[in-house]
Amino acid sequence: MSSAERSVFRSIFRNVSVLTLGRVVNALCSFVYIAFTVRALGLSDFGLLILIHSLASTGSVLSRMQSWQTLIRFGSDAFSKNETDLLRKVVHFCIRLDTMSAAGSIIFGLVAVQIYGVTAHWSRHVRFLADLYVIVSPLMYSGWANGILRMAGKFHLVPIIDTCAAIVKTVGVLVGYALHLKLGYFLAMWALAIIIDYGFYFYYAMDILRKKFRFRYFQAYRSWRWQIPGMWQFTRAASVNQTLGNISGHVATLLVGNGLGPAEAAVFRVCRQIADGIVTPAQLISPVLYPELVKMRDKQDWKGLKRVTWKMFGVLTALSLLLLVLSAFFGSKIFRLMLHVHVHHTSLYISIMLMAAVFSLLVIPLEPLLIVVGHVKFLMTSRTAIMAIYFPALYVLTMHFGLAGACLTTAACNAAILLSRFAGVWIFGGRIGKPKPE
Numbered sequence: 001m002s003s004a005e006r007s008v009f010r011s012i013f014r015n016v017s018v019l020t021l022g023r024v025v026n027a028l029c030s031f032v033y034i035a036f037t038v039r040a041l042g043l044s045d046f047g048l049l050i051l052i053h054s055l056a057s058t059g060s061v062l063s064r065m066q067s068w069q070t071l072i073r074f075g076s077d078a079f080s081k082n083e084t085d086l087l088r089k090v091v092h093f094c095i096r097l098d099t100m101s102a103a104g105s106i107i108f109g110l111v112a113v114q115i116y117g118v119t120a121h122w123s124r125h126v127r128f129l130a131d132l133y134v135i136v137s138p139l140m141y142s143g144w145a146n147g148i149l150r151m152a153g154k155f156h157l158v159p160i161i162d163t164c165a166a167i168v169k170t171v172g173v174l175v176g177y178a179l180h181l182k183l184g185y186f187l188a189m190w191a192l193a194i195i196i197d198y199g200f201y202f203y204y205a206m207d208i209l210r211k212k213f214r215f216r217y218f219q220a221y222r223s224w225r226w227q228i229p230g231m232w233q234f235t236r237a238a239s240v241n242q243t244l245g246n247i248s249g250h251v252a253t254l255l256v257g258n259g260l261g262p263a264e265a266a267v268f269r270v271c272r273q274i275a276d277g278i279v280t281p282a283q284l285i286s287p288v289l290y291p292e293l294v295k296m297r298d299k300q301d302w303k304g305l306k307r308v309t310w311k312m313f314g315v316l317t318a319l320s321l322l323l324l325v326l327s328a329f330f331g332s333k334i335f336r337l338m339l340h341v342h343v344h345h346t347s348l349y350i351s352i353m354l355m356a357a358v359f360s361l362l363v364i365p366l367e368p369l370l371i372v373v374g375h376v377k378f379l380m381t382s383r384t385a386i387m388a389i390y391f392p393a394l395y396v397l398t399m400h401f402g403l404a405g406a407c408l409t410t411a412a413c414n415a416a417i418l419l420s421r422f423a424g425v426w427i428f429g430g431r432i433g434k435p436k437p438e
Contacts, residue, residue: 008292008296008308015155018155018158018159022158025162025166032174033169034273040173040176040181043266048126049186049187051116051253052129054269055130056109056140057250059104059111060137060138061243062243063100063104064242065098065100065239068150070097070235071090071094072150073372075087075147076298079151080295091215091220093220094144095220098141101141105138106135106138116254116258133187136191136195139194139197142197145202148209149205149208151291162197165194168192169193172188173186237379240383241376241379245417252410255395256268256403259399260402260403268407274350275350275354276357290371292308293372316361316364317362348404352407352408359415360417362418363414363421366424370425382423383420386417386420390413
């Protein structure tokens with residue numbers, strides 16, 4: 001391993017360690033606030049809270065332009081070389097993307113609430129609460145601000161932000177539990193945590209940019225036309241791929257809730273959350289790895305780029321095997337402690353969802369490699385085809401086999417995505433670093 005590759009690995013694992021601190025605190029707080037929310041509301045109303053949050057999240061995810069990826073891909077070199085004019089234009093472009101995303105998230109969210117609320121037979125009061133909650137959906141995505149922190153290497157700020165939001169939510173839930181407050185209050189606490197999270201990202205990103213070149217936020221709206229050739233095409237393909245990946249969990253929860261009811265949706269969501277929580281430290285490699293691969297691409301270090309990718313894949317494979325063993329012993333115990341209820345077959349559900357999470361985990365080093373070397377369109381096309389099969393299959397199998405059908409379909413979907421990424425690396429791997437034919 002060359003000294004440059006060792007430096008990349010040290011940077012990756014140092015930043016992952018920092019991010020893990022925040023996620024550990026967040027996980028501990030999550031354990032507390034979910035447990036006390038269920039005790040305060042009951043499993044059915046907790047399921048309603050989860051479904052309302054999923055509807056708003058679906059609107060947010062559907063409208064997102066992956067501005068942070070665009071920012072890093074087209075602005076990383078300018079940031080490191082202090083080319084402030086180019087960097088300013090890239091940041092402005094990404095801010096405009098997020099503004100369009102914010103408008104779209106509210107529209108999508110309000111439409112989704114009306115459609116889903118009627119089909120799920122929600123009362124007017126519940127639909128009204130869901131409409132109010134949609135207002136914070138634009139703040140669920142920190143976009144360009146998150147990209148600035150990643151590009152600047154300020155990963156130590158992320159655990160501070162996560163911890164502050166998680167503590168506020170936890171304290172709010174404990175107050176609600178003590179005062180026997182209802183669904184509307186707990187939705188307000190979820191919304192407050194989202195606002196605080198976004199506010200910190202915005203503040204820190206603006207502070208970095210002001211120090212670098214006296215940045216002014218509203219200057220971004222003076223011109224809507226500027227873009228580097230290929231920037232919009234990259235953003236569109238990256239956004240479709242990422243959106244389908246991010247939205248799958250929310251849509252799956254909504255489909256389960258529509259087919260089986262809010263209590264079952266809560267069980268499905270918590271099983272998925274436990275599985276994702278178990279692999280969270282390893283998943284944190286994703287936001288750290290992408291900027292490092294972009295830097296290696298800018299230096300034309302193609303061999304190093306491929307070696308780092310495969311070594312990270314080996315590390316994640318070893319971690320996955322360890323995590324699967326741990327879940328077999330502790331998965332159902334965590335579920336009972338979080339929800340304070342006993343549900344049959346939770347060990348099976350969590351084990352299947354952990355397999356799904358592991359498949360997603362192994363995708364982490366492969367997708368950034370394909371994005372960095374210019375094959376994001378392949379990622380978009382393959383994920384679109386898989387999702388077109390997944391959502392109908394999920395609903396049908398859930399109706400026939402209950403939560404086991406939902407979990408198995410999710411695992412099969414993630415396995416198919418992993419196989420498609422292997423296929424992409426196999427097809428395009430030999431072309432990495434070679435000039436494109438005229």
